Amino acid sequence: MLASDIDRTLLWSHKRLGDVPPADLECLEVLQGRDWAFVTKPAYAALEAMAVTGELVLCTTRTPDQVLRLRLPRYRQILCLNGGALLVDGEPDAEHARSTADLVAQRRPMAEFADRVRHLAEAPHVRGLRDADGHFGYFLLTGDPVPDEWVAELEEIAADDGWRLTHEQTKVYAMPDVLTKESGLTRLLERADDELVAAAGDSLLDEGMLRLARHALVPREAYLESHGWDGPLTEATGVLAGEEIALWLAELTGTAMSSTSSTGLSSRTGAPATG
Template sequence: MSALVATDLDRTMIYSRAAGARDVDRCVEVYDGAPLSYMTEAAAGLLAALADRTPVVPVTTRTRGQFERIELPGGPFRFAVVSNGGRILHAGENDDPWRRRVVAAAATSATLAEVHADLLTRIHTDWVGKVRVADDLFCYLVVEPSRQPADFLAQWHAWCEPRGWSVSQQGRKIYAMPHAVTKSAAVAHVRDRLIDDGLLRPDAPVLAAGDGRLDADLLTYADRAIRPRHGELEESGWTTDNLRITDSSGIMAGEEILRWFADRSTESSAPDAPVVVHSEP
């Protein structure tokens, strides 16, 4: 049966040189005039073919502007989830009702201004290169991990968690995110819209991929999920029901994930993929 494929991008589908991209790989993002992100040629072909026959939803913590720098094979996509679920793009335009819903839900946590102000008291230019507020929803740091204080992440998490925020580190970036802003909730909303539009069967499985803590709710929500053998979830040994872990790591894991998507999206049935009735996370 057809499936809904929801996939994280950075270090899942696309890779920088630092994350393992090679000279032979296809550049899919240019930033400030220089190549930044890559896919293998095989992965690019697999993604284009997959998007041609089943709904594919890119799901990323990148803001809209950062996402739109990427030239993903198979695009343009009918739906995309950006800002970690804080914004949904439909045919390239903002889904404004969804945005209002997310903002209202996030208002139950500490404000972005409060979190940002506390963050500034905890960091130093010795190990932090950038501090950014993203989409008026969350904030993040770009750090030098080798100089980062060993106790920073745990201490900041301990401050953020009771105030309704989570903390996640993915490579050189450290995010603070309101609990209400999740990838799974946004994908559930997209799924409902695709069903309402007659583009997805109600019993179609959700297949998902991601590598970081901010992807964990999406992987748990999916009927079947896959993560690469690298990243934040790999480092913590994270797992969940119906989760597959790739054999490869780095950019080759992206190719393996796409082959897995291609195989599972055309299966009529599978013993480890029961049909479930989804609800909003």
């Protein structure tokens, strides 16, 4: 089995396209009538090929609805909600949902946690607190400085509730500490009696998944690069890093594209993840 995060790993916003011509891109997400997120055509061809083999599992913090609005090839399995929900052929998997419910039952429910931090969501540097299908929440930040006392109070509440915080650029994720991508993947691996050969991701929420895999790859200039990642990085950045990752994963599954990519890379040898 192989695993990859979606956003800022394979899929990149219109802001991170660099000099790649529009004709060389595939739009996978439209928001409010605007073409929003893209992969390169070689990356899309690789994703199509891997969808056929079924070896790649996409892992994302997106909700199932947010995943299903993407114009992705039809993937057999997609882990959503940071490993908390599994889509199989586009439908929720009941067995995975039950095991997630058993795990998070050990922690304070999202509705109660939201009540306890509601006053923190009204701080001037916060645009709001979003609920991810009742599994976890995330604070949207304005970009203004975040006061130390706000962080300290949130950390105290989270620790008391069995939750953890992850600061990711313009968001602070708050979720039960048992809800992780590596936990979701481990459950899939146990069901399939498989191992995680390779993984790709860009954020602190991906790190456990990356270190679970025998091989790992992180986009250069990703948030994780500047926050403790000591393993392999792509050569490219932005949407071309996504292409590099897609082709690397495809090669590991034996479905590498015969044509060279627009970066001039025909393959990449993944190195084992450290740690």
